[in-house]
Amino acid sequence: MAITILKGAIVSARSLGKLDITEKGYLVAENGVITGVFPVLPEHYAGAPVEDFGDALILQSFADLHLHAPQYPMLGMGMDLPLLDWLNAYAFPTEARFADPDYARTIYRELAHELISHGTTRVCMFSSLHTDATLILMDELEKAGVTGFVGKVNMDRNNAPGVLEETTEESKQETLRWLEACQDFTHVKPMLTPRFTPSCTDELMAFLGKLAAERDLPVQSHLSENSAEIAWVRQLHPDCRQYWETYAKYGLWNDRTVMAHCVWSDERERKAMRDAGVTVVHCADSNQNICSGVAPVRVMLNEGLKVALGSDIAGGDHLDMFDVVASAIRASKARRMMDGWQTDFLTVPEGWYLGTSAGAAYFGEQPGFAPGNPLHAIVLADDRLPQPHPLTPAERLERCVYRRQPGAVRAVWSDGRKVFSAE
Numbered sequence: 001m002a003i004t005i006l007k008g009a010i011v012s013a014r015s016l017g018k019l020d021i022t023e024k025g026y027l028v029a030e031n032g033v034i035t036g037v038f039p040v041l042p043e044h045y046a047g048a049p050v051e052d053f054g055d056a057l058i059l060q061s062f063a064d065l066h067l068h069a070p071q072y073p074m075l076g077m078g079m080d081l082p083l084l085d086w087l088n089a090y091a092f093p094t095e096a097r098f099a100d101p102d103y104a105r106t107i108y109r110e111l112a113h114e115l116i117s118h119g120t121t122r123v124c125m126f127s128s129l130h131t132d133a134t135l136i137l138m139d140e141l142e143k144a145g146v147t148g149f150v151g152k153v154n155m156d157r158n159n160a161p162g163v164l165e166e167t168t169e170e171s172k173q174e175t176l177r178w179l180e181a182c183q184d185f186t187h188v189k190p191m192l193t194p195r196f197t198p199s200c201t202d203e204l205m206a207f208l209g210k211l212a213a214e215r216d217l218p219v220q221s222h223l224s225e226n227s228a229e230i231a232w233v234r235q236l237h238p239d240c241r242q243y244w245e246t247y248a249k250y251g252l253w254n255d256r257t258v259m260a261h262c263v264w265s266d267e268r269e270r271k272a273m274r275d276a277g278v279t280v281v282h283c284a285d286s287n288q289n290i291c292s293g294v295a296p297v298r299v300m301l302n303e304g305l306k307v308a309l310g311s312d313i314a315g316g317d318h319l320d321m322f323d324v325v326a327s328a329i330r331a332s333k334a335r336r337m338m339d340g341w342q343t344d345f346l347t348v349p350e351g352w353y354l355g356t357s358a359g360a361a362y363f364g365e366q367p368g369f370a371p372g373n374p375l376h377a378i379v380l381a382d383d384r385l386p387q388p389h390p391l392t393p394a395e396r397l398e399r400c401v402y403r404r405q406p407g408a409v410r411a412v413w414s415d416g417r418k419v420f421s422a423e
């Protein structure tokens, strides 16, 4: 049996707002599955090799539940445009380049490495509409050690004719061809990905809903991100009272559905998410960059919705999840100030929970380093930072969330495997 024992200052998010802390502790996994966090190494592990990281923090790795792989080359661009203009001017032309498999290979290899070296080991990710590039993306993620779900994007209307387009028939056939080829992957699985309602004909939505049911596939898309988008959806589906119903109508709305943004979801739409068990992905950077709005995350949590975080690159301008956690916290404070101090903001332990345990829950894990979870962990060295006073592990975690520290991630485990080491 393979035994992994990591020693250090172990901090994990046991529940929303609660950290479990074991200084000089031992995080143990057998065959890649966590058996526990121990202040003293249990007798029966005596003699097994221990990787001793001294005083370094041992943390859960991140789950980024919404990002667009083919937008990686345009990070930080077009940020003065609102969503629909930004899609046409930047996102669609950039995604079009992934018709070229060589280009896809180069970019996706870099992306996969950047994710792992920043401690992101689980994703729900959009590819482009290209089947071959999507398979290349899955291959590069798998090789680098990233786990989770990837979707070939479906977009058979309101796309970029001559640049980035597919007919309804092509979209269906290519989705089937892609699903066939996905069987070769172990850690990266397919997820159906209608881009958003304006991008998909009713016929295509119905096809995808049927496919999701027949093959038990999860679904990801965008919901209520921007007011012009919402008005457009209303025009396209006059029979639906609200945006979410355009997904529900076609069987794309259940407890494995992931919906990015939900900035403008009102009480009724939020109730529909809670009742169905849909996971909301809050993407604070993107929402601010392209002026979509400030999502009411605290209210969603109070109402019992499942909420995780996403970098949403390249609406978001970076994929470092420490920053994404900090941005979610800042957004909750902006919301509090806008709402007349009526709602609470997210504390650091709450933000940390959303970036780690809440995302991991989508993959069936229990919060924190719970026994039975696959080992997803990072080692973080903060010893190069000045010490204002002797810091507790919780203070150190807070500082790591806020302070950008290039190279601070020293090692990463993903699904039990050591996939990155800075040495």
Ligand code: GUN
Pocket: 068, 083, 087, 091, 195, 196, 222, 225, 286, 312, 315
């Ligand atoms: N809605 C439809 N496509 C996109 C996209 O690529 N990014 C964002 N942020 N929203 C979208």
Ligand code: FE
Pocket: 066, 067, 068, 222, 260, 312, 315
């Ligand atoms: Fe997005």
